[in-house]
Amino acid sequence: MADEDGPDFEVPVGMFQDLEDLKAKVAHLTAQVKALTEGADTASDEASEEGEYDASGEGAEGVDEEENEWQYPPLILLLDPPAYDDELRVLIEWVEGVLVPGYLGEPSADARWCHLWFEHMPAVARLHALWLAWQELTDPATCGYAGPSVWHRDHLDPCIRELRSSAGPFAGCTKGEHQIAHRMPSTVPSAWRHGDD
Structure with missing residues (x-):
């Protein structure tokens, strides 16, 4: 006897996984669109909000301290010592x-x-970027189930290939010895220096 609430057929398990991937992608895109539209609305209304003050003398919206902070993690090399x-x-x-x-x-x-x-430092910068991508792409809520595959293909493989190459940052290091190759720019001849001779 067939169920009156719906058709009586089996749905493949893979279809549920595909549906969950699509839900996660839609949620991620919705969040991106919301962030972009809120940023556009803030920029267009900025001039009118600057002139509005309440009785306490502060702006009507108040100053949001988080606006001045990084919205996304910055390059690690740009951080100051405690944060670095x-x-x-x-x-x-x-x-x-x-x-x-x-x-x-x-x-x-x-x-x-x-x-x-x-x-x-070049290794720190590359590995930090790889780690940030790993954090984003291994979260099924933001990127679905395909995220780890994308991380391997687009981030891990190129990063490790560059780091471990014979011309990479570890070129001077051997199994038992550590060396940092400091590359300093050569001195550029200058008209100012010629006058001092």
């Missing part, structure tokens, strides 16, 4: 706890790695 140290500490935990044991094989001449990678 905190961000680096968390990055080290992720690299040493997830990336190294899960993705990096034994170092070799063709696939270099330095155990003091956090002293190589």
Whole structure:
């Protein structure tokens, strides 16, 4: 006897996963559209809001301190020492706890790695960007189930390829020795210096 509430047929499990992926993508896009439209509304109404004050002398909307902060995480190299140290500490935990044991094989001449990678600024910048992408793309609520695949293809593979290449930041490091190659720009001849001679 057929159910009167709906048709009697089985739905494949994969269809539910596809539906959940679509829901997550729609939610993510909706959040992006909302953020963009709120930013546009704020910019267009900014001039009129500057002139409105309440009885306490503050602006009608009040000054939102979060507006002056970064909306998205900045490049780690742009952070000042206290914030940089905190961000680096968390990055080290992720690299040493997830990336190294899960993705990096034994170092070799063709696939270099330095155990003091956090002293190589180009490596810190690349690994921080990789970590930020990992945080976003491993959350099914924001990117669905395809996020990890995108992270591997678009972020992990190119980053590790650059870091471990023979011309990468670990080029001077061997298994037992750590070296940082400091590249300083050469002195450019200047008309100002010629006058001092």
